[in-house]
Amino acid sequence: WQPPSLPQGHHAPCNRPPQMWVRWLPRAVRRALPPAGAASASSGCTAQFRLSCPCREGLRRAGGLGGDFRRSAGTQAPGAGIFACQDGVLHEAVACSGSESSDFLRDEIARFAPMKPHRCSLQEVLNMREPWQAAKFIHNEVPVRYAERIRSIESIPGWERSPDLVDVHSRHVTTFESIRLVKTRTKRSTFSVPELVDSFTEVVESAVGLLQDMVPRLARAAHTLHGERGDEFDSEFVDRWLDDFLLN
Template identity: 25%
Template sequence: MAVKKAAESFSKALAEEVQRWGAMKPTGVSLRYMMEFGARPTEKNLLISAQFLHKELPIRIARRAIELESLPFGLSVKPAVLKVRDWYVDSFRDLRSFPEIKDTSDELAFTEMIKMIKVRHNNVVPAMALGVQQLKKDLNLKAVPTDLEEIHEFLDRFYMSRIGIRMLIGQHVGLHDPDPAPGCIGLINTRMSPMLVAQVASEDARSMCLREYGSAPEVNIYGDPSFTFPYVPPHLHLMVFELVKNSLRAVQERFMDSDKVAPPIRIIVADGIEDVTIKISDEGGGIPRSGLPKIFTYLYSTAKNPLDENYGGVDEGVTMAGYGYGLPISRLYARYFGGDLQIISMEGYGTDAYLHLSRLGDSQEPLP
C-alpha cells in the first residue's frame, strides 16, 4: 500500500504544481526581438535565453496540460489525447526538475533537454487529429454540429501555443549552431527570399503530386527573385507547400480525364510596405460558398483519411491530402508573426489563396 500512496501523493503534488504554473501569465516575444537578441549569441545571451525558457516553457506547457484535461464531449479521455497529455506533463516535469541555470555547463545541459522535449512532441498534431477522429466516430457525425465550435477553438489555441513553444525551443537551439548560414539567426533568416522558398515548396508539392497521380500541373512563380526580408523559412515552406499541394490536387482531379492540358498554378509574390503577400491561384474548379467556412475547421476534410487506428507516427504534412489540418494550421503559422491567410473561391473556376506575411516583425506572439 505504501508504495501506491507515494506514487499518488507525487502525482497529486505534480497536478497541483501544473495548476500553479498554468495560472501564471506567459510572455510573448516578437520576431524582431528574437532577431536582435540572437544577433550576438554570446555565452551571456545564451544564459539569459535559457533562464527565460526555464521559466517560460513550464507556464506554456502547464496551460496546455490543464486544457487537455477538460475538453468537451469526452475528448480528454480518448487514448490518443491521453497520450498527448502525458507528453505535456512529462515535459513539464522535466523542466521543473531542472535546477537553476547558473553557468554555461548548466545552459548546455538545459539545451540538450529542451531538444529532447521538442522531439517528444513531434507527433502531437497527428495524435490530436486521431483523438478528434475517434470522437467523430463516437458521435457518428455526418454533419459537424456547431457546438463542436468549442473543440475547434481549443485546437486553434492548442496548435498556436505549440507553434510558439517549438519556435522558442528551435530558436534557442539554433543559436548554438557553430556555423550558421549567412544571414541566419537561429531559425530566422534575415535575408529570406520568398521566391526561393516558394520555388522549393512548389517542387516538393509537385513531386508528391507526381507520386500520387503520375503527373502534376506546372507551377509558375512571378516576383523579384532578389527581394528578401526577415522570416522563418520552414514556416513559409510549410504554408506554401500546403497551399500549392491543395491547388495541385484540385487541378489534377478536375483535369484527370480531360483531353485539355491541366492549367498551371500561378504564384505571385508582392512586396508591400507592411506586408509581403503571396497569392496562389489555381483553376481547380473552386470551392462552393457553403463549403468555405468549413475549410478552416479541424473536423472537415474532403480527402480520404490517412490516419487509422493503428497510427504509427505520421509526421506533419506527409500525405497529399489528409486529416484536413493543413489550412487551419497554415493560417496559425501566418498569424503567429502577425500575418494571415485568406481563401477566395470562384466556384466553377478556381481558388485564390492570399498569404499575408507581416514584414515589420514587431507583432507580439498571439498567446492563447
C-alpha cells in the first residue's frame, strides 16, 4: 500500500492502509475504514498525506507541539504521516515498526515521569468553563501523572508477577499512548477547534472506562503483596504507596 502523490492540502479517497498503520488511528477513524482490501470511496473517508521529519521526532511532536511526520525505513512509502478524515476532522497517524514504537513509548514515559504535575486548585477547575480548556489541561497533565504512576508500579520488585498490577500498568500505558498521540489538524496545536474536542472526548471516555475497577485491583494487589511478602511490603509501605499512586 502506498499513499498517492497529492499536492499539499489536496484530499482524495483513500484505501485502507496496512494494519501496522491502522492501529495508530483514533478509534473513530478505524471504525470508518473499510475492510482490508476494500476501497473506502463509498464510506466518505478521505486522507491527506505528508512526508517529512524523522519518526521519533514526529511522534514526539504528536503530543501537541506541531510538525510533520516522516517516512519509516523499509516500506515503499516509508513512514508517511497519515491524515485520516472523518466528518471533516483530521487526525494524524504515524507509521512505525512495533519495536520502534515501543522504544519511543518507553522513552516518552521516562521523559515524563520526572516532571512535576501542576497542582490544580478548585478555582482553576471552576474557571475551565469551555470544553477546550479542560481538554488542554487533560492533554498536558494526564501524561505527566500517568507516567509517574507507571514508574510507581515498576518500582515494586516483581510487579510483573502480580496479574492485577500488570493489568493496571497496561491500562495506564494505553491511556498515556492514546493521549500523547492526539494531534490537531494544524501545526499550531489548539483545542479551540470544536471537532477536535469532540474527537479528544472519545479518548478521555476510553481512559475513564479503563479506570472503572482500578482501585479494587490495586487493593487486591496490595493485599496479596502484603500477605505473601510482608517483610518487604508492610502496612506502612502499602498505605504510603497507595496514597502516592492515587493522589498524584
